[in-house]
Amino acid sequence: MEQQDTGLDTPARIDTGKPHPARMYDWFLGGKDNYPADEELGRQLVGFAPDIPVMARMNRAFMHRATRWVAGQGVRQFLDIGTGIPTEPNLHQVAQEIAPDARVVYCDNDPIVLAHSEALLRGTSEGGVDYVQADARDTAAILEHARRTLDFDRPIALSLIALLHFISNEDGAYELVEHLKEALAPGSYLIISHLTPDFHPEEASRKVTDLYKAGGLTMDMRSRERFARFFEGLEPVAPGIVAAEDWHPELGEPVPGQEDVRSGAYVAVARKN
Template identity: 60%
Template sequence: MTVRPTDRLDETVGIDTSRPHPARMYDWYLGGKDNYPVDAEMGRQMLALDPRVPVMARVNRAFAHRATRWLTEHGVRQFLDIGTGIPTEPNLHQVAQAVAPDARVVYCDNDPVVPARAAALLRGTPQGATEYLLADVREPDVIIEGARQVLDLTRPVALSLVALLHLVPDEDGAHELVDGLLSQLPTGSYLMMTHATADFTPEESTAAVERLTAAGSTVALRSRTGFARFFAGLDLVEPGVAVVDRWHPELGEPVPGRDDGTIPGYGAVGRKP
């Protein structure tokens, strides 16, 4: 069945259109219509620094598809996707339920546009379930409590944090947030994650961080070592930490617009022992 959106989605919530939001900028990069002029303006500024930004967005989505497919093929039937972004097909539940129709998925984002659009657009299989939470990654207890209404937290869950943690600096407890979420998931659960880095484009990345910070966003580009810290104590799935589009490329399709340059981001999947 498809589960109704939580009561929290029925509350009257304001949408801040005075400053860009990552989910809406992501939608703009992908050619969507659920964004505002402020998001498009900042998106154009990012494109001026690196015209591959839309390709990076597509590469991150492609990683999520490949990782979801790998996890489902290896027996995972429950997914908690935080930082969902505005729905763009195929969505995580469609990839998972194509392999396992009984897969259950909880989506979560902190922009009211996201769950509102998700509730209208996302429909899962009759055998599975789909839920939508309006919450911030900095509210792990709210997220887990909402997820518990749909997922059996005594059974493995794949925690998806794709293109999210580079928006949470260390001083906001990024590592503690991930550890806290994983601590409430059972043995056999997984963390699937991507993260932007300045390792390959230091000058462009510095300029991008400055502009996003001036617009009110928080950005924390981490090195390969910094990204790998999120997987401390987990058993990494081969090939371990990899440039994002080099993680099991055989499981997906080529990304349009991809060139031979290195995409400035990392991806990995790890299992909780």
Template identity: 55%
Template sequence: MTETGFSPERIDTSRPHSARMYDWFLDGKDHYPVDAEAAAEVLELFPHVKDTAWANREFMHRAARFVARQGVSQFLDVGTGIPTEPNLHQIVQEVTPSARVVYADNDPIVLRHAEALLHGTPEGRTAYLHVDIREPERIVEYAREHLDLSRPVGLSLIALLPFVTDERNPCGILRTLLEPLAPGSHLMVSHVSAEFDPEVWERIKAVYRSGGTPVQARSHAEVTRFFDGLELYAPGVVAATSWRAEPGMRVREKQPVYVGVARKP
């Protein structure tokens, strides 16, 4: 199921898009020359950026599996991005085949891959909404049509909040998304930080802004603030590769991404 509200022909290939650059970092094929050019600029500034992207992706896998094992069988993934298998629904439906997942993203190219996202287990259910994170009420409204919000939901915001700068009120948006969710719901967040190398980050930020994408890194304290009022699971807010590391991880070295998983009391 999809709800679009736009024409796929409106894909802008004249400017780089963060989701398509992320696809390039993950060695995907769903990007345009303008995205590859911008991503290559970032790679030149930060040669470990591909490892950072993979560490972020692997955290999503571990976090989603962990939340599913807490008995959560419904998920709302905001900022889905271009599908790179395994996707969130594939992870959680391995634990609970009947799990339901609602995906939401604002990049038109993601819609072109919605068919791939919408193939889950026969018992489960997936849905996709084309929407901007600045419309959290619309996201909740759509989620309510496909999920039972009287039961716990896993809310996933992976590598999304850096693109919600302070003037867009990320804490307010997060509250709007969390407020209608039942006690026992979980929040999964990953967020880039400039603390590891502020000078390099300023130059990376300029690459994104030149393409029309405002982006903001945040400190450990600022990322931790997103979990206010929630019960953080150990080990708390840590670098991505330090969160419940598992054998066989592709990336084990520390990367400039803070992550955390918390439960709504």
């Protein structure tokens, strides 16, 4: 397996006093790579909405299914922004199971993800895996680094899983997606999952948003119409915009406990022609 130089030899400082979405997600999934601040906010959220850990697993299961589907369409390059702490199987493991020569670039802004990037860099001998620490809004730096591993003249699957609801319109959520879309070659795919208020009572969605904001985090759970805007100019893949659990469930195994749970997330995959 070819590995690129990340250029990240100097360890970044981990702010353990403030919750971080990647570490909270790890806590929801039962991981150990989180801190008291992450667990505290996580417990507050689960205390109000006990299904959140199941919803997190449903979201991750969508990522696995979408990766399998896109790899099945012949795509051999993946750019995953908002990677999170490694939880097997990781995206490259799913992709390389179908296509051993698949090349994957991961990106996250949390130093603890970098600390575990060695697990993300273990792939097949035929493929390539790289990792860059960068903020999702710094698309220029992400694209510059990704070009060391990925050929942007060929199709790429751009994966933004459970990321964009942490970025407000004012912080450029739509602009960063447009910038990334513009860099993709025809035949590329955009894969997004995103929390929405549409599946739950308005009061409950407002409470979750307020809890995140109280923890110092942005939370913008977008409606279907606002979610669809991310895919402007692309051709939707069937079944279009649906709840996470409804996107090609035949491509994966059901998540334990999901039978009576709504994921609370819209998902979609679309193609650039």
